């Protein structure tokens with residue numbers, strides 16, 4: 001490594017250390033007084049330990065001078081008891097605080113994850129994001145409290161022991177310090193390797209979650225493709241990588257533990273040799289040597305604590321860096337208040353020269369898209385696949401920000417709307433009509449938590465879900481499985497539409513929502529949508545002729561541009577692409593069940 005890159009690396013490293021310590025302080029700050037209490041209790045325990053060799057020295061001195069030892073023995077027993085109780089209570093206080101730190105980190109991560117912008121989520125793996133909440137946060141447990149206390153008590157007791165040892169015999173202290181410095185140097189070399197192994201191991205755990213999420217996201221396809229073994233091998237490879245890095249970390253930790261023991265034991269031999277010679281020469285009494293040796297063994301504890309703290313810090317730093325990565329992902333601002341609906345009129349929508357691309361360097365999906373939709377009525381968007389129709393909806397919902405131009409809802413730029421208020425006026429049915437795990441009722445009232453039973457019953461009848469509910473073993477309280485897997489495709493679509501309608505939106509966005517419906521249900525839903533369009537602005541990405549013939553206006557899109565706007569009759573005559581689409585694609589029902 002050349003000098004420049006070495007200094008760069010050191011700079012990055014120290015920046016990372018500062019950031020990590022800042023983040024760590026952020027986690028510990030709300031619990032600082034509890035940590036201080038834990039620290040004081042640990043110090044009380046350590047002080048008890050520190051006094052024990054002195055009491056032993058007094059005991060030996062008394063014995064050699066022929067005095068009684070009962071009082072010293074009693075004092076020693078009380079000291080042992082008190083320091084044990086203080087240590088045990090201190091440990092409980094710290095463990096409890098550690099759990100609170102993990103909870104706080106999880107709560108903040110969960111809140112953050114749900115506010116992430118879609119553009120950020122598009123570039124990450126949900127499984128990996130999940131593992132940061134479930135797995136990485138647990139590593140904060142040790143570093144946030146026990147390591148802080150270990151570092152503080154370790155350093156303080158180390159200093160206290162060194163002072164007392166200096167007072168006992170400076171020469172023997174010199175011998176000891178050489179050994180302690182050797183341990184320190186060895187530890188400093190090994191520490192980053194533990195951190196590195198921990199970070200790689202956590203990344204592999206993230207990959208494992210990503211792999212599993214990928215499989216369960218397309219479970220039937222994986223089985224139908226006979227891909228179980230390949231997918232198992234993929235996830236197993238991540239599990240093995242996590243194991244490999246975990247073992248590597250354990251190896252360094254074990255080495256550190258042994259080096260630390262070995263060093264103190266060699267110091268013991270060195271002190272015994274030098275101290276023995278000094279006792280023989282009459283420089284120090286034998287009780288001083290005994291006390292010094294006891295302190296030497298006592299020193300093992302603070303050294304061990306410092307090593308433990310440093311190794312917990314390395315693991316914690318790896319977790320903190322992964323948790324902080326989530327903070328760097330773009331997120332939407334938190335809602336400042338619950339949206340209150342004062343306006344009930346159907347919303348108007350206007351696109352003014354809107355350009356958009358999903359990311360820098362990616363192709364433009366919208367190029368100067370311009371159209372106006374007055375309040376109420378149904379507007380259909382048609383065009384070849386990939387023309388940018390669904391993207392219109394994503395932009396209205398502000399899932400993504402426009403690259404140029406502006407979008408107005410009710411005449412106001414959507415960037416001026418508080419986000420939660422904007423979304424509260426919109427009902428949105430996605431292309432694949434997702435249904436969430438839970439009961440049917442939970443799914444229906446998901447976007448309208450305040451809906452009454454009466455309203456739910458009404459929407460069930462309108463979307464023809466009432467017969468399904470009657471058939472289900474627990475009616476509305478029947479569980480629908482992961483992603484609604486126990487419902488049929490058409491039922492899922494009807495649930496998604498019912499959910500959006502129940503919200504009583506001022507603007508309803510339907511993305512090919514009827515593609516899997518049979519003729520009877522489609523007819524019923526056409527009525528629901530037509531009825532909704534009387535009091536709501538309905539925008540629909542249409543793939544069926546019936547939808548476009550019902551529409552008040554049709555926007556024909558092609559390659560990110562608006563080609564033409566008009567009614568079915570007007571466009572059939574006027575627009576070649578539309579005429580072609582109407583004659584081919586739109587004439588055919590899009591869903592397999594309708595064919």
Ligand SMILES: Nc1ncnc2c1ncn2[C@@H]1O[C@H](COP(=O)(O)OP(=O)(O)OP(=O)(O)O)[C@@H](O)[C@H]1O
Nearest residue numbers: 122358365383384385386387388389390391392541
């Ligand atoms: N999150 C995304 N990141 C990058 N590109 C995207 C993303 N979503 C969509 N695209 C691209 O944007 C283009 C337009 O997609 P869009 O879903 O708006 O098309 P569409 O007209 O609704 O098509 P279809 O009728 O097939 O649903 C497509 O080429 C697609 O590959």
